[in-house]
Amino acid sequence: MSTATSPNGTQPKQSFTSAASVYVNERTSLAGFVKELGRKAFPDHWSFLLGEVALFSFVVVLITGTFLTFFFQASMAEVHYDGSYVPLKGVEMSVAMASTLDISFDVRGGLFVRQMHHWAALLFIAGIGLHMLRIFFTGAFRKPRELNWVVGFVMFILAMGEGFTGYSLPDDLLSGNGLRIIDGMIKGMPLIGTWTSFLLFGGEFPGTAIVGRLYTLHILLLPALLVALVAIHLLYVVVHKHTQYAAPGKTQLNAVGPPILPTYAAKAGGFFFIVFGVLALIASFFTINPIWNYGPYDPSPVSAGTQPDWYIGFADGALRLIPPGWEFVWLDRTWSFNILVPLIVLGGFIVMVLIYPFIEAWVTGDKREHHIADRPRNNPTRTAIGAAGVTFYAGLWAAASSDILATHFSLTMEGVIHALQATVIVGPFIAYFIAKRVCIALQKKDREIVLHGFESGRIVKLPGGEFIEVHQPLDEYDRWKLVSYDSYQPLMLRPNARGKITVGQRVRAAVSRWFFEDRIAPVTRAELEAAHALHHAPAPAGELEAAQSSQH
């Protein structure tokens, strides 16, 4: 940027903003960077803001969490509570619990910030979940974004770790029971279990070390990793550009939308304050984690209705769904398959979600870059797999509240458990078939609309006495959205260079057939022209245009 000076040496009158920008730029050369970044386009769709919901909730978590660290003391030393909550007066508890109660009752604004921190954490992980579903169902994880999917998924796991360590810090009865379950799961692992548990807790559970250790993880290691991964995640978004939905003028080579500066930055900045405000409202009006009800941790009592926070629910539910009798003694050792099976199944599920982009890339054999997001219906098998995964997860998740379902719907606990066992095992298959059929039906409907127009609701009586409903053709802009998608065909099984068909290829061909044998191809130009020739020959052009304009 050049500053013009008048011939007699006096500066022309400059606004403060421009003077300040010049001052900063002359010392940092940021202008080029701002110019480049500010002109990045960000496609506009509500579902593209879900990742921001997670990001902004995370910022709220960081701000409120910093406040909480001023007052929280991560010590398990025993004290007698002497704060203002009457039903706990004089009760023996750890310093961690007492300081959390002090934050709640004796620090000005402490309860509000504590509740906001917890609500924001729940919204953070819920936001990540919904964001991941959007990415999955629109195929936005395809090349070149596979690694960013992995980064995001690792953040999801880290966020759950953040949530669980934070939930355990107050050392209250509820979280202590949660830790006891974790301890039991660790001890259920053969060979290494007991050693690992003693290492983690610094001796026999609960010990006097765990809160301090979780605190270090919660405020140091996990947030540092998360912040670093958020940076990588966003850097990837800048490098790859954002995906967009198919529309005229949107191609694999561009990104169409308002530029980051000024429009998008203003919107996103405003959206941050909206998220902040919604969380502040929720924290003001709704209790979360009332540790004063739970009381200090003591290994003997367990409350009815003890559950983890929602994001750990699927793991708790998996434990609840295992039938009795899966634990036996063999070789003088106890083998806890009631714990090992859920660990293995959930571990497998998590790994499958993590590597799904690579599986799909291998099945399609597609090496192209994809910047146009799919409509979920246009990849029926992927959508059906997603529906099956969601059903599986939801069944496990619901099982974590099996007792609450039983009391609130006047059901027997056993009935609820058996129904959910069936949901988790059979439900994904049913969901798969239903979702796939629905997608294919929707594709057929799209095809029908492209070729023959949509039903206008206008009934016309022909001179011969016949009644017909007039179908109005789509305009070109709407049609583009319905016809521009990829449709893969099952891979052909071919011998390789050495004339052999390997086992790997056979597997790949079989999976590819499973993926793509039921397919509705997008309408081709020839089909479209043929259909139009059929319909439009008798219709006068003027009437058609009038019909189209009346529709808008």
Add this chain to the structure above:
Amino acid sequence: MNRSKRRTGRRHPLATVALLALGLVFTGGAYAAISSGTAAQAEAEPTSQQTIEEGKKLFQANCATCHGLEAQGTGTGPSLIGVGAASVDFQVGTGRMPMQMQGPQAQEKPVQFTDEQVKQLAYYVASLGPGPDIPEDHLVDGGGDAANGAELFRINCAMCHNVAGAGGALTEGKYAPPLTDVSGVHIYEAMVTGPQNMPVFNDLNISPEDKRDIITYLKYVQDNRSPGGFELGSLGPVAEGLFIWIFGLGAIVAITVWITAKSN
């Protein structure tokens, strides 16, 4: 002229109303005096023959079908000899008895008898054999040590009734009911008699003073709203998770739709 003439010959228009009100006050007052007198009499003399006779009549009309004419028990209902007045006062006083239907456990329903009738039934059953009595007022007034009560509640009661007394599930369709609006007397009676699937907490197990503390804690929870705002049923993380997904994320998604709808 005409008007004034008419006035002189008639009563004031409000005279009828005043008379009616006066009559009602007298009748109502007399009734209240008599009925409170009888109530006081019934409570003052729990073992009076008249109370027991009234209780027996009520019992034979309402309870004998299942419990037998002499409360000796039948195939469909247990013997009530020795269950004590506390048991009857709890079961009938909370509407669990007479039972609405056979099921995993007797459910609460609107109370069928007046307080006086409940007491008559209770003292009739108490007269059949010794058992726990209805607790004295000072044990159920909520004037004990809430902190001790809370600790005892967490250790002895919370595994079924939930730490905040919100209730919980048991096996085979049985359940521990919420304690959010149960009176102190009924809580005490439940502890000493162990109704439905609840165990008995006798005086050696939890002393009367400790029971008083537990009631004090429950009254504290009943009378004091959560300091954090709406409790969401005191159900813990399930309610919180549902809330953030439906209302929290729901509101946020509605806002994202609104923000992007204004794009062009």
